[in-house]
Amino acid sequence: MNSKIIFWINDDLVQIGLTKILQEKYNFENYAILNITEKQKQFFQKQRLVKFNKIWYYHDHIHKTSKTPDLAYLKSIEEKYKINLWLLASNERFFSEFNKFYKFSQNEILSILEQECKLFENIIDKVQPDFFLAAVTTLHHDHLFYEICKAKGVKVLMIKPSFLLGKFIISSETDTIENIQSSTSYHFSSLTELQNYLKKYSSNIQVKRNLNEFQSSKRDYLQAAVQFLFSANSNPKTHYTYYGRSKFAVLKNMIVYTIKRRYRKNFINKNLIYDFENKKPFIYFPLHIEQERGLLIDAPFYTNQIELIRNIAKSLPVGYDLYVKEHPTQVLRGWRSISDYKQIMDLPNVTLIHPSIKSEDIIKKSSLVVTIGGTSGLEAAFYGKPSIIFTDQEYSILPSVHKIKTTNELPNAIKTSLKKQLRISDLNNYINLIESNSFEFDFHRLSVEFDNYFHLGGFLADVKIPINKMKSFLEQNNGDYEKLAAEFVKKIQKYEHQKSL
Template identity: 50%
Template sequence: MKDKILFWIDQTLVDYGTAKSLQENHDCDLFAIIDITDRTKLFFQSQKFVNFKKIWFYHDYFNINSKPDIDYLKSFEKKYDINLWLLAYNERIFYKFNDYFKFTEENVLSILEQECKLYEKIIDEINPNYVIMSQPPFHHNYLFYKICKVKKIKILILKPVRIGYKCIIANDDEMLDYKITKNISVNRTFDELLDYHTNFSLHKQGVEFEEKFQKSKSGFFKAVFQFLFISDNSNVKTHYTYYGRTKLRVLFKSILYQLKTKYRKNFINTNLPKKIEQHLPFVYFPLHIEQERSLLLLAPYYTNQSEVIKNIAQSLPVGYKLVLKEHPMMFARCWRSISDYKQIMEIPNIIFLHPSADHTQLLKNCSLVVTISGTSSFDAAIYQKPSILFVDTAFSTLPSVFRLKSLEDLHSVINQALNTQVQASDVNEYINFIEDISFDFDFDGFVQLFADYFYYGGSLVDTEISLDKMAKFLEQHKEKFELLSSEFIKKIENSKNL
């Protein structure tokens, strides 16, 4: 019997190319939920590269002015054990990050109800064996993921691991089925681990992505021309995520964001140092970029980083400073407000560093790393430093990584962590495990290739895609898509033997 595979395809289009290669190499029926803009939708309405048995365009199913069925939502929460308001509060479109449209309580509940009913209808109609998707960054695809988990549908998620340039096909959005076994196939010294980390550093990969992300000036000006003079901007009527984004308002906000970015960067350059005294004992907290899934979905109760910083600072033993480093990708969010910077800088025992401060030197010289959900916790182990996490992650099972369960325990956990030595054997075992289950693939770099080719470097995602242009891209990157489809097929076949 053919496998029934449901794809969630978003604007990155990675899963679309994978679907084409998968159908060529695996006996299956394909279906898709497609989450894209109106101009890109035209391509999917005419494409023949992938023979989807049925597709659902996500944004076709919403009327935000309908009155929500509260009884249905209550029963849904009980049935799936999903906290809908937690998802809603941490959706950047619904709450504090949306500068264009203010959703009412009824609007939000109505959208959630229509999503829940749509997902249940789709799943009941096709009863898929597998769902293939990338890591869900928004409430609506995360909600779909959670429903599938409860229904015990096998989910296959293409995701980067916390080691650079490697990916896995995982059954879980964040956690890995990792247990300490002391079965070490490759036993590196800490010096060798540092060399390994230099070659496969997620921080290094992030820097490379930062250097390319929305940095094409020609792409930016082409995107502006397309948006102002070619696009009909129909999404403002059809996509609740675009409500309020008239061309005039977007133009005004874009200019305002540019001015804010420059003004705030000037404050950063003037007030945030790039180095600290080498002899100073300190705990290192690298800030997360705002409006990202690492906080909104993975750590929804810790999205206020100013409060987190204050809690860490007041939990430090006397004699230690808390050293903060601004995230370099915050430029994409116009940096933080100057009032936020000033509020943090007023905390007595902190040092707030410039985004260009040397992350590696801070790891080398600190006594402890604290992060909400960041990869710096894994980096710390490479540099023989213990760390504290606020949520579970793929590497939170490492003995030198302390998972904080309650803020009231923070002071005692910090003291315990400061007296913990990192063992090379633990780090080696974890890296060997990741190497066994992962494959070489630069996911961020591949997404950027799509952005450069279809979306003016990422400056405009509502673009028309011609059949010829897509055909050329799929052929040009055929080997990459075949690699991805082969990894999915391996995972599918392995799941049948369990």
């Protein structure tokens, strides 16, 4: 095969094994945009493990400039590719209140967008790639490149986790399944059987793994801190994502962060509800973790979850309460501010549940689940409950799921959804659809192993990558990368076959 593939590789570098197999075994032409740190860049400049026809170091092309942004050019980009640039930028975590180190001006943001668009157009026009391979986009720049690729007719193949843990799908969209084919291997006859199936793929398993395995070693934390403090760091000068991150600023931020996290945890333990007796029927809203692509990219108009909770609470029928639960992995972001929790608790018909309570226990007792776009919307169906979501998801095809466009629809949507009856046949169809279009892959294990191998347990991204160590990692995980490459090749062959018809 001589098809041209362009990759977007972030600083976690997990995809590098995939690029190696696709080039060596299947003879694709490999091109890559690397969104990596300066120390990681040294590895790519010296390594011969993976052959690329050409590499672009993303941050080498994005500079701080006093030049006025070319608004006419940016407007033409919006029109040409049907992209709302400001919507994408305003929800970028580096340009928003989530960035504690640097406040970007409007002109700085527009200048970055202009440089990105010119870079991306130039790359696509020069390479003329057949395929764009990537993980699910997480930040504005890779999502912008993804949108431009789609508009220019480059076939996107994005690996994404399905809502069934450990099952992955390769698709052009994050919210749909392409080339739908479905077998009929599952014929569950009761909700109990469905729930037993769900237990093997429950999101609770992933939550526990994240809490137990990601940034869990105190030894790695201390080692990362020492390495950060006593090694050279040029990223604040070359990478806009590192602006303002001097060693003193990072150290100060970490001390403040640690104190706030402990203080917030004490507040949570003292004030959020552990035991709940549903004397009245209730509707359940699980908070999404912030900052996360599920909000910032998938649901850009629903990032203010407190305001959304207010709107849901206003829309409840008389006799219903709203139960809100904090996401357990929000601890990885230092929890929310105490003022956020107090605003939720001050609402008269809202109860705030402790993050340690299992979501499934709340779903079982609820009358309806409302979620912006999380797993709970699907899990609700397995317990015979309807759900309302605010953004398209792969499980939106279930009749028990109501997707709304604006909060004005909430009162009627809630009343309508409360009357819905779930059919087991609908869930059987959904499960068979996922089973037929997905493959099992332990991406979490591979990512954690990579972080432990190179990134001191995920605590430090800007690290030197020894070539021999990378070679060893790729050899140890060759079987996984072979499997992943084979799944991508299946999709590529299927697409090329359809294109030739």
